[in-house]
Amino acid sequence: GAGVSQTPSNKVTEKGKYVELRCDPISGHTALYWYRQSLGQGPEFLIYFQGTGAADDSGLPNDRFFAVRPEGSVSTLKIQRTERGDSAVYLCASSPGPEQETQYFGPGTRLLVL
């Protein structure tokens, strides 16, 4: 069975541009998470979806960051007016649903803002 997939694997953009990062969770998983991993750090939580709704977006650093999951499967993380400090690996994870404690991670999207 397919795991969590993320596209693109790498993204280079210029400061001020808009980017979209995509996550395809494991089929049937209702919970989806986004994390950001900066160089030399552990992953940091951004946002959690249960189905189509964002159950917890407390980790989004500011209003330039937004995520959607319109049909309860694929999710897109959107970053407006990118800054050099946004450069990081963006990780997506999914789990089967409520009370399922194990999260399965995708390979990540490496974002570089020049």
Add this chain to the structure above:
Amino acid sequence: AQSVTQLDSQVPVFEEAPVELRCNYSSSVSVYLFWYVQYPNQGLQLLLKYLSGSTLVKGINGFEAEFNKSQTSFHLRKPSVHISDTAEYFCAVSDRNRDDKIIFGKGTRLHILP
């Protein structure tokens, strides 16, 4: 709120020697505990987890960890390491009563010396 401290950023170990990677956590609520491994250029993979029951947890690739509630620790051990164990290891915690984020430590890089 929870937090995780990994006391060593890097641990060099000779091949076939034992290793212990230290992890301490703080939390005001009951938690689940995890160790994830990130091999070079790969995504995060679950190594083992503590949910309840026996405090000694066995994971993949010969690793094990022991939950110590009084010392709020969850140290990872392996009796004999191999060159293939070269990776970054992340200790993590989540709130047992919620379905959302995992809080990660900063990671420990395991260097296997020939």
